[in-house]
Amino acid sequence: MVDVTLAEGVVDLATEGYDIGLVLPFMLATDLAVTRMLQRLPLAIVAAPNYLESHVRPSHPVDLSDHVFVTVPPSVHKPIVTFRAEGAPLVVPLRYEITSNNAAFNREVVLAGLGMGLLPLALVEDDLREGRLVRLLGDHEILDTAAEAWLRxxxxxxxxxxMWALRPVLTPFLLGALIAYMLQPGVEWLARRGLPRWIAALAMxxxxxxxxxxxxxxxxxxxxxEGPQLQAKIPALLATLNAWLRPKLAVFGLGVDLDLPHLRDLLAGPRYGGEGNSAIAIWQYLRTSGNAMLTVVGNVVLVPLVLFYLLYDRHQMFRRMESLVPRRWLAKTQAFW
Structure with missing residues (x-):
């Protein structure tokens, strides 16, 4: 048996027991549902001819603030429309007096001349073709913010x-880039004073x-x-902590007791001070661990090379990277760099 439910509002597919739903992005009330985009519905800003007879026709998205819209309720979708203007998103808030969660009803209200509408293009194609509605700002792209958010x-x-999978390989490059970001102002300062850039990079x-x-x-x-002194004080600190913690945990029925003898033995081991100092312990660990030694050697060799290249060839490298950036994003990318 197939049970079909038609709804115009927000639906929680998980808690309401639906197996599958065909919904618009803003109709999902939970992130627990597995989603797949089937089709994008292009939107269009439309108005009836009699509405335009008594109102100034908008020529730019910012002009929409002077008009009244018929929209879905704010509880369903925020009353805004996002355009792509001059290569950047432009968010325009919509004024409204009539709201409905039914697109067909909103179309009828717009046809009556009671306001502009932001409606699916497929719903108003016949009205546009027969002149009952007029499309406005058709040369301005309306962004699908929900789809772009999912994509991002x-x-x-x-x-x-x-990056997590390639972290052993990327670590030297990321570390070099971070250090280069900190040292770059010093290199630029030295280069402006006539010092060759490679010498400035090497000096920094x-x-x-x-x-x-x-x-x-x-x-x-x-x-x-300070290590031996700290080592001598830790047992007393642990005893104080144990005396303070035990009665509080006992209130909740937890009989937890710090294993003080074990902790004392652990902290009294040679790696924490005394004759076997920390430096020797670290060196012994690196010497006996092949992977750790290779990582250290790789970082010691690669980080300076990456750092020198980023400091010396920064401008040419960024110019090559800019050639890969779409033109509409270039200004913001350059401002970030």
Whole structure:
């Protein structure tokens, strides 16, 4: 048996027990449904001739703010329309006095001259052909914001999955790009003062390496001097934490007790201080772990190379990348760079 339900409003397919639904994007009330786009419905801004006789015909999307629309209720879909104007999205809010969640009813109201309508083109094709309605701003593209949002989400998800899968390979390049972003102003400053760009890039890399080495040295020095003192205080801190935590957990029936002897033995091990200091422990780990050693060596070699290339050849590289950017997005891309 097939049970068909016709609805104009928002539908929760999951909780209402539907097996399948043929709906518009804004009609979905949940993200639990698996969706597939079947067809895009182009929209058109239309008005009746008698409406245009008493109102100024819009010539640009911003002129729509002077008109009244017949729209779906705000609870169903936000009363806005998004155009592509000069290569960028332009969101225009719609004023309305009559709303309905039925497109056929909205068409009848628009035919009566009570306002403009943003209606599916397939619904008003006969009216446009026979002159009962007039299409407005037909040379301005109306964006399908729901479809574009889905597309952007899928692209972002695909990029994220790809970057996660390739993280061992991409790590040196991403790290080099991040450091290059921080050092780029210094390279530009030196280049403006007549220093060859390759020397400026090399000088900034050496300065950064010296600062990083100094920071690492200071960190190891702090660990070596403060580590034993911290190690001596940790058992007392754990005992205090255990005494404070046990009665509070007992209220909820949880008899949790910190394993203080085990933690003391763990913290008293050679890798946390004393004779077997942290630097030696880290070096032994890297020496005995082949994958870790290869990763460190790869980063040490690749990051400076990527960094030097990005600092030295930045302008030419960006020009080559700009040739791949669509013209309508070029201005925003250049502003971001």
């Amino acid at each position: 989400g899928l692209v972002a998800l695909a990029i994220g999955v790809l 890399i050496l300065c950064f390496a010296a600062m990083a080495a100094l920071l690492v040295t200071l960190m190891f020095a702090v660990v070596q001097t």
